[in-house]
Amino acid sequence: MGEKLAMNGGEKVVPEGLEKSWPPITQDDIDAVVNVMKRGVLWGPMEEEVTKLQEEFAAYINVKHCLVVNSGTAALHAGVVACGIGPGDEVITSAFSFWASAQAVLAANGIPRFVDIEPETMNIDPCEIEKKINDKTKAIMPVHVHGLSADMDRINEIAKKHSLYVIEDAAQAVGTKYKGKLAGTLGDIAGFSLNGSKNLPGGEGGFVTTNDDDLFERARMMAMFGEKVVPKDHIRVYDAYLMGFNYRNNEMSDAFVRSFLRRYDKLQDLRKKNVYFLNEELGKIKGVKVPLEPEGFESSWHLYRIRLYPEELGITEVHPKRFRHAFQKALFEEGVNIREWHSFPVPGQKVFLEKEAYGKGCPWNCGHASEEAKNIVYDPMDYPNTLDMFDRSFTVIPIYPPNGLEMMELIVKAFNKVSGHLDEIVDFAKKLDMPKEHGEKREI
Ligand SMILES: Cc1ncc(COP(=O)(O)O)c(C=O)c1O
Incomplete structure (x- = not known):
């Protein structure tokens, strides 16, 4: 005994x-942040730290584009909007995640549909995805939960068959590999989190990564009030092309992440x-x-x-x-x-049980939502593996x-x-x- x-x-x-x-914070991390403060340039879409961090993380995972933003939620929201997802459109995601995955869909006026997990990997079960696809479905958002990649070959195959985007929720997945390739390169676009709890921490922050030029440009506009981002020596026109936000990060945080990435x-x-x-x-x-x-x-x-x-x-x-x-x-x-x-499936959260996100039942009773979406019942009991x-x-x-x-x-x-x-x-x-x-x- x-x-x-x-x-x-x-x-x-x-x-x-x-x-x-x-x-664990080192003297190099501290020096990196202090140097930004000494330089006195604390923010900007094209300043030194943000630009270098984007280049360095893109090189780290071997992707064409990386955009630094100020949270993982912002990264996913920008990814969803970049894919053109809007009112009434549906996105399939996992019942087991932080709710930001589904929130990013709601934030674009889209409607999340949930799929149960595979018992062994705890990731979205590819066998269940097609049951949730209908003519409003625009994307699948697999979540690499706890850092283990979802089964991306099977997910990409389903997406290809139904002409859907694949948006990776890679919030927990810096350095995650699937068949030799790194998370952030496994779908059409991805969102990472740099929250202080994450393996690559920035206090707060996030990355959008993609190999697609158009998706990148839209994500970049989304993170900059909907405006086109121009080089520093060009005139900023202040013209919003889409519903954007200020999703920029700051130079101190970016400098810290760069320093951390060196010993990641x-x-x-x-x-x-x-x-x-x-x-x-x-x-x-x-x-x-x-x-x-x-x-x-x-x-x-x-x-x-x-x-x-x-x-x-x-x-x-x-x-x-x-x-x-x-x-x-x-x-x-x-x-x-x-x-x-x-402690329970995401569709069990009040916002889904009561189908009340923006007030007045939106986005479920928006004019663009399907009748089926209007009548959808989210029930945590529908996800027995989760x-x-x-x-x-x-x-x-x-x-x-x-x-x-x-x-x-x-x-x-x-x-x-x-x-x-x-x-x-x-x-x-x-x-x-x-x-x-x-x-x-x-x-x-
Ligand atoms: C799976 C998952 N998705 C999205 C997010 C959102 O990231 P952030 O907290 O940086 O907004 C998190 C963060 O906790 C997460 O774990």
Whole structure:
């Protein structure tokens, strides 16, 4: 039975204060930002930092165009608008994502249609996509969730057959590879996030990437109030060609990202070393399922999601969700930083349940929406694989450097300790007061 669980008064496995925070900031990063401030040029669509960052990231993923914007959401919105998606048009995306993927569609007055995930990869299930295609469908937006690429060959094949755009939500996928090619080059256009939590952080920020000249020009106008972007020595005409926004980033953030990008591969190697250690060691624990990296896929490992299968341990008297909550609570008390990162399918969010985005029922009851879209019912229960994944899983946070194998060993130790107290976990699970919101009508 071993030591007493921390949740029952025992000692924590992971001592407080051991976990290092993200991102690790170096003197070079600080100098890069300070140099911008000394130069005194803080913004501009064609200034030094933004221009070089665009060139450097385009070279890093081997894409023709890169546009820096001020968030991943802005990048996706610009990508959606660049593809000409507008009122009544539909875009198919994954039920498992941060809601910004669907929000970018709504922001263009488009209508998101959701598809369940493949249980193994947790990415959009290509087998389910065609069922959601109709004559209003304009694009598929696969999400490379947690940094693992969606199955892009199958998605591109479906898109080609139905003449649809493919907009990659690569928010979590800097450095993600699919069959040797990098995310951001796998569809028609892509949006990345540079939010401070991301593997390539800029505080906030984003990239739009594409090999298509026209898509790039439209995205660039979209990010610059709808205006044409002219070189610095040309006259700005102040004429908006489309509904645009100010999606520009600032020079300080761009300088920081450039500095970080220089050591990105090194940091990714350290992150991967941590993840592969956890996969090896946690994979040995019965009832614990570690994340996959199928042949031909290379994840950026933005997040590390563990799933629990109490049935494999002969535990059937509590629902897997109850079991997971109890196990998660015990690990947390042992000092392991774990988070849920969402807890129900995106179509279960209020904006979809109530079909109310802009007010007055728009965009669903817009004159351009189809009758079917007007009557669409979003129900989280329609996504059983996503629900099951949420029931069973949580993410282990400190996989990033400078946390190293010492921290990973403690995480494994905590998992083993909790796994050695399953009777207590089950007892605790039975007594848990579980939230029943968001269509959780199933037995728990
Ligand atoms: C999958 C996904 N899409 C889109 C976004 C939006 O990015 P941002 O927060 O930079 O707007 C995020 C960020 O959290 C994300 O994880």
